[in-house]
Amino acid sequence: MFLSAEKVSKKFNRTKDGASWFYAVRETDISIDQGTLTAIFGKSGSGKTTLLNMLGGLLAPSEGVVRYGENDLYRLDDKALSLFRNRHIGMIPQGSTALTNLTVLENVLSPSLIYGKQEDGSISRAKELLKTVGIADLADAMPNELSGGELRRMAIARALMNSPDIILADEPTGDLDDENTQTVLCLLREQAERGAAVLIATHDSEARSYANIVLRMNAGKLEPAS
Amino acid sequence: MRSINSLPIKNLVRKPARSLALIFISAFLALSAFGGTVMVMSLSNGINSLSARLGADIIVTPYAATSQVSYDSVIIQGKPGQFYMDSKYYEEIKTEIEGIDKITAQFYLASAKASCCSSRLQIIGFDPATDFSIQPWVEKSYSDKLGLYDAVVGSDVTPNTDMTVEIYGKTLHVQAVLDKTGTELDSALYVDIDTMKELIRAHNEKNPNQEKTIDPDNVVSSVLIKVADGYDIDEVAGDINLHVRQVKAIRTQNMISGVSESLSGVSATISLLMVVVWILSAVILAIVFTMNINERKKEFAVLRVLGASRVKLAGLVFREAALYGFLGSLLGAGMTVLITALFTPAIENMIGLPFLLPPVPVMLIAGALTVVLTIAAGAVTAASSAVKISKIDTGLILRGDD
Numbered sequence: 001m002f003l004s005a006e007k008v009s010k011k012f013n014r015t016k017d018g019a020s021w022f023y024a025v026r027e028t029d030i031s032i033d034q035g036t037l038t039a040i041f042g043k044s045g046s047g048k049t050t051l052l053n054m055l056g057g058l059l060a061p062s063e064g065v066v067r068y069g070e071n072d073l074y075r076l077d078d079k080a081l082s083l084f085r086n087r088h089i090g091m092i093p094q095g096s097t098a099l100t101n102l103t104v105l106e107n108v109l110s111p112s113l114i115y116g117k118q119e120d121g122s123i124s125r126a127k128e129l130l131k132t133v134g135i136a137d138l139a140d141a142m143p144n145e146l147s148g149g150e151l152r153r154m155a156i157a158r159a160l161m162n163s164p165d166i167i168l169a170d171e172p173t174g175d176l177d178d179e180n181t182q183t184v185l186c187l188l189r190e191q192a193e194r195g196a197a198v199l200i201a202t203h204d205s206e207a208r209s210y211a212n213i214v215l216r217m218n219a220g221k222l223e224p225a226s
Numbered sequence: 227m228r229s230i231n232s233l234p235i236k237n238l239v240r241k242p243a244r245s246l247a248l249i250f251i252s253a254f255l256a257l258s259a260f261g262g263t264v265m266v267m268s269l270s271n272g273i274n275s276l277s278a279r280l281g282a283d284i285i286v287t288p289y290a291a292t293s294q295v296s297y298d299s300v301i302i303q304g305k306p307g308q309f310y311m312d313s314k315y316y317e318e319i320k321t322e323i324e325g326i327d328k329i330t331a332q333f334y335l336a337s338a339k340a341s342c343c344s345s346r347l348q349i350i351g352f353d354p355a356t357d358f359s360i361q362p363w364v365e366k367s368y369s370d371k372l373g374l375y376d377a378v379v380g381s382d383v384t385p386n387t388d389m390t391v392e393i394y395g396k397t398l399h400v401q402a403v404l405d406k407t408g409t410e411l412d413s414a415l416y417v418d419i420d421t422m423k424e425l426i427r428a429h430n431e432k433n434p435n436q437e438k439t440i441d442p443d444n445v446v447s448s449v450l451i452k453v454a455d456g457y458d459i460d461e462v463a464g465d466i467n468l469h470v471r472q473v474k475a476i477r478t479q480n481m482i483s484g485v486s487e488s489l490s491g492v493s494a495t496i497s498l499l500m501v502v503v504w505i506l507s508a509v510i511l512a513i514v515f516t517m518n519i520n521e522r523k524k525e526f527a528v529l530r531v532l533g534a535s536r537v538k539l540a541g542l543v544f545r546e547a548a549l550y551g552f553l554g555s556l557l558g559a560g561m562t563v564l565i566t567a568l569f570t571p572a573i574e575n576m577i578g579l580p581f582l583l584p585p586v587p588v589m590l591i592a593g594a595l596t597v598v599l600t601i602a603a604g605a606v607t608a609a610s611s612a613v614k615i616s617k618i619d620t621g622l623i624l625r626g627d628d
Binding site for chain 2: 049050053054056058059078079082083085086087089091093094095097098099100101102106109110111113114115116117118142158170
């Protein structure tokens with residue numbers, strides 16, 4: 001058990017005074033292990049992204065615990081939790097998440113620059129990653145010059161920059177054509193085979209054939225997929 | 227990019243329109259602070275220079291001259307004008323009034339247009355043997371004795387290429403150009419008493435139909451007095467007014483106080499304007515900066531995802547605000563220097579008060595303080611954005627439609 005959530009719930013208020021609220025995720029358990037690719041399917045609004053954010057140290061659960069090994073992530077202070085996220089988690093959020101004033105290469109480099117200065121091997125690693133995701137020729141382009149699929153591939157390369165041991169991908173194949181979908185899923189599968197714990201939240205049934213474990217999110221509850 | 231701390235520079239360079247808007251607002255802030263300070267200091271320097279130059283405790287003028295609205299500006303600021311009294315009053319004060327340490331007479335003659343200048347020129351005659359008002363000031367630029375038809379000129383007088391000035395057909399030899407005072411004294415010409423007498427004679431010849439011919443050997447324009455230690459200035463002035471007829475003795479301090487009052491009025495107005503513009507610019511800067519940061523919430527959320535702590539995000543916001551503040555303050559300080567250099571003569575004419583720029587080291591210190599102040603203002607206006615950004619709920623911002 002590498003990264004796990006025990007009985008996590010997330011409650012959001014609909015009104016500021018808290019008189020009205022709803023559960024996005026309710027009493028859910030999940031564990032993701034090194035060397036496995038876990039896929040969570042589910043309709044929009046079923047709570048997949050909320051669960052990923054809780055696992056990624058971005059959203060504290062209302063109830064329950066998220067553990068990395070034996071450590072409760074949300075008992076860490078913000079500095080330690082942020083450093084943990086930078087060193088151990090490669091997150092691929094939904095949609096376009098480019099830093100718009102940086103080039104594609106600088107975007108990919110950015111996780112390595114948050115807690116340190118650019119090292120000798122950083123640029124060659126970033127370029128290698130861009131080559132792996134098939135957009136090496138766009139290294140000097142600005143994000144607004146890229147298509148949706150290219151932006152998604154850039155986000156994947158960026159997530160892999162610090163060689164994280166946990167990869168959380170939210171709809172990684174959204175907006176992508178069949179060929180790019182295959183490329184991205186292969187890439188995530190390779191990361192799992194390298195030893196990372198990979199979790200993807202997706203609508204894309206294609207992901208099923210790449211996953212070791214398949215789960216379904218239904219109205220905030222996680223259950224084994226049929 | 228060597229470090230994430232360079233991100234504000236990338237943001238600045240790659241969004242030039244947005245950056246320029248923020249830099250210009252910061253520049254306006256710096257311009258109001260630095261420009262206002264330079265204005266107030268220049269006015270204050272001007273009045274100090276006047277006071278120091280006069281050097282006298284009491285000035286005695288013909289009583290009739292006191293009814294002339296601008297007689298004090300003729301004496302204090304060197305505006306072209308002339309009045310005379312019989313020189314016997316000068317002798318009378320010298321011999322009959324107690325408590326005088328130093329006493330000297332001055333002569334004023336407002337010339338017609340001279341060869342050097344496009345407007346009237348004030349000629350001031352002094353007696354080198356007794357003078358304590360003009361001589362110390364002249365000595366800073368020219369230490370020898372002035373001979374017949376020698377002159378020293380104010381900084382705004384441009385002599386002919388052979389260093390001469392033609393007045394009433396007489397050729398005066400310019401021996402030195404004086405330091406700037408910020409008053410119309412900068413457009414005056416200074417000669418000794420003998421040259422002055424010759425110029426008055428020449429003036430009389432050129433103006434045979436004038437109402438009253440000036441007798442150069444028996445008139446003076448004003449008498450300047452330095453009171454001896456242990457005597458009360460007001461009492462000495464009162465003694466003169468009581469015992470010498472046809473003259474008016476005025477304490478110099480009181481004479482300057484009129485200019486001082488105008489000066490403090492102008493200074494107060496400038497200071498108030500400076501504060502209003504400063505607050506207004508700071509509010510606009512805060513609004514524009516907050517809008518700019520709000521538009522980029524998603525970018526900050528992405529940085530959180532990549533591992534930036536709340537403190538780091540706030541630091542990036544502050545760094546960006548400080549960068550705009552720094553560049554804006556340099557631009558604002560530069561604009562102040564440019565405006566001051568280009569418009570000082572116009573400002574002097576417009577406000578009608580002495581205006582003397584502070585020395586370069588003082589300007590540099592004021593400029594450096596402006597830079598610090600503008601950066602601090604940028605940081606303060608960014609504070610609420612930084613706090614807001616440090617508290618963003620990344621999960622909610624990135625939750626999308628799920």
